[in-house]
Amino acid sequence: MKTKQNNTQQQSHSLTLVTLLQSLYFSIVFTSANDLISYAAACAFGFMFSFIPIVMMILVILIRFLHAKPEAVTALLNFNSMISNFINLDTLVQSIHQIKKITNFEIILSITIIWMSRRFFISFVKSMKRIFKKNYRVQKGMTFVLIVAGEASVTILMSILLFIFATFRTIIKLPILKSLVMHYPSLMDSFTNMIVTTFPLILMFIAVLLCYKFGSRTNPTLIQCIFPALGCIFTFWGFKKIMKLFININRYNYVYGVLSNVVVLLLEVYFFFFIFLFFAQYLFVNQFFEILILSELYTLPSREDISPKGIFKRLIFIRPDYLLHIQDKVIRIKKGEYIYRLGENSTDSYYLSKGTVRLSRPNTLSYISNGMFFGEAACMLEEIRNEDAIAETDVELVKIPEELFFSILEHNPTVSRKVLSQISSYFSKFYGRNDEYPL
Numbered sequence: 001m002k003t004k005q006n007n008t009q010q011q012s013h014s015l016t017l018v019t020l021l022q023s024l025y026f027s028i029v030f031t032s033a034n035d036l037i038s039y040a041a042a043c044a045f046g047f048m049f050s051f052i053p054i055v056m057m058i059l060v061i062l063i064r065f066l067h068a069k070p071e072a073v074t075a076l077l078n079f080n081s082m083i084s085n086f087i088n089l090d091t092l093v094q095s096i097h098q099i100k101k102i103t104n105f106e107i108i109l110s111i112t113i114i115w116m117s118r119r120f121f122i123s124f125v126k127s128m129k130r131i132f133k134k135n136y137r138v139q140k141g142m143t144f145v146l147i148v149a150g151e152a153s154v155t156i157l158m159s160i161l162l163f164i165f166a167t168f169r170t171i172i173k174l175p176i177l178k179s180l181v182m183h184y185p186s187l188m189d190s191f192t193n194m195i196v197t198t199f200p201l202i203l204m205f206i207a208v209l210l211c212y213k214f215g216s217r218t219n220p221t222l223i224q225c226i227f228p229a230l231g232c233i234f235t236f237w238g239f240k241k242i243m244k245l246f247i248n249i250n251r252y253n254y255v256y257g258v259l260s261n262v263v264v265l266l267l268e269v270y271f272f273f274f275i276f277l278f279f280a281q282y283l284f285v286n287q288f289f290e291i292l293i294l295s296e297l298y299t300l301p302s303r304e305d306i307s308p309k310g311i312f313k314r315l316i317f318i319r320p321d322y323l324l325h326i327q328d329k330v331i332r333i334k335k336g337e338y339i340y341r342l343g344e345n346s347t348d349s350y351y352l353s354k355g356t357v358r359l360s361r362p363n364t365l366s367y368i369s370n371g372m373f374f375g376e377a378a379c380m381l382e383e384i385r386n387e388d389a390i391a392e393t394d395v396e397l398v399k400i401p402e403e404l405f406f407s408i409l410e411h412n413p414t415v416s417r418k419v420l421s422q423i424s425s426y427f428s429k430f431y432g433r434n435d436e437y438p439l
Contacts, residue, residue, distance in 0.1 A: 016321040025316060026285040026292055031278055039127035040274035046120035047269050128215050131281050205233045208276060212283055220287050228279035235275045293320050294400060295412040297351050298373050318371045319353060323398045331397040339389035346385065347402040349376040355395030360388040379405055380423055
């Protein structure tokens with residue numbers, strides 16, 4: 001009889017060091033395979049072309065529709081010196097404020113701005129589709145709608161958040177708070193500086209979180225999106241801190257002028273999108289980790305493979321901690337007990353994580369050691385078991401149901417090729433061949 005771990009409450013998947021290394025391995029390999037470096041460059045250049053149009057749209061929304069004060073908007077956007085190097089904010093804000101009604105020119109200008117800035121959103125959609133592949137479900141004709149909706153959502157969201165921040169800056173200048181500032185100047189300065197430095201990071205975190213949640217089109221949970229979003233923001237924050245240690249932008253402004261700002265801004269934007277896409281790839285790995293790890297286990301190099309890559313992959317993947325923490329998939333069997341019998345009508349496959357299994361057929365005897373699959377022939381051929389599977393030692397197994405095994409075949413062509421090879425070898429070895437009817 002099979003002895004399973006009994007626990008009425010399903011145990012959550014523990015994040016072990018092995019699981020973390022496996023996740024990072026998948027993320028790095030897929031980042032390279034999907035050429036996300038090039039996609040990050042496309043997003044960066046698209047953002048640069050979209051940057052000024054989007055800022056203009058935000059200013060129009062802040063002043064014309066949210067009725068923010070021009071001086072508050074100017075003070076708000078001047079916290080980033082690079083913006084003032086590209087746009088004369090005072091002149092632009094005053095010009096927008098002086099227009100009393102919407103004209104045909106403004107309508108045409110708005111349409112032109114949207115058209116100019118859509119390049120960035122097209123690059124974003126293509127990069128996310130590249131990462132999530134066939135899991136990225138978008139109906140034909142919906143791409144343009146998603147681009148426009150995404151652009152509008154980002155613009156409006158940023159406008160509202162900037163309006164809230166501008167309102168906060170106005171509130172702290174009220175007379176009742178001025179007296180507080182006079183009595184506790186250091187405390188208020190520290191609080192204001194903290195808000196000013198933290199607010200852009202919070203804004204970026206919200207934007208990245210929403211992009212991961214809704215831009216992936218794979219319905220990840222909010223918890224699954226929070227860690228990649230935090231990782232993206234903190235990595236980018238650390239990158240900017242390191243850049244400040246080695247690059248003094250003011251020194252180069254005297255020589256190159258605004259060009260130095262463009263180069264530095266482009267470098268920052270490029271790095272941000274590379275990190276953004278890397279953690280989006282990590283989100284994909286996290287969502288479909290069970291299928292990915294099973295695919296890797298099925299194609300695990302044999303013990304005879306002594307190449308550095310083969311040894312490295314066996315070292316990382318031979319023990320799947322993630323699967324071993326799923327209670328209803330782990331089976332532990334004592335020495336001498338049957339896993340399944342000849343003639344049994346079952347279609348589960350098994351991964352042997354510990355011990356040795358003996359496969360006994362009428363005229364053949366073979367052994368399965370840890371790190372190997374067995375039992376998939378009955379699943380693929382939809383036949384009864386043609387062998388006895390007996391625990392040669394105490395064993396630990398991971399059970400793979402038929403539906404999950406076919407999902408692995410669907411998502412990984414390498415697994416499909418190996419299965420076909422295994423089935424071909426199976427027919428050749430156990431059903432025999434002759435000279436008249438060679439297989």
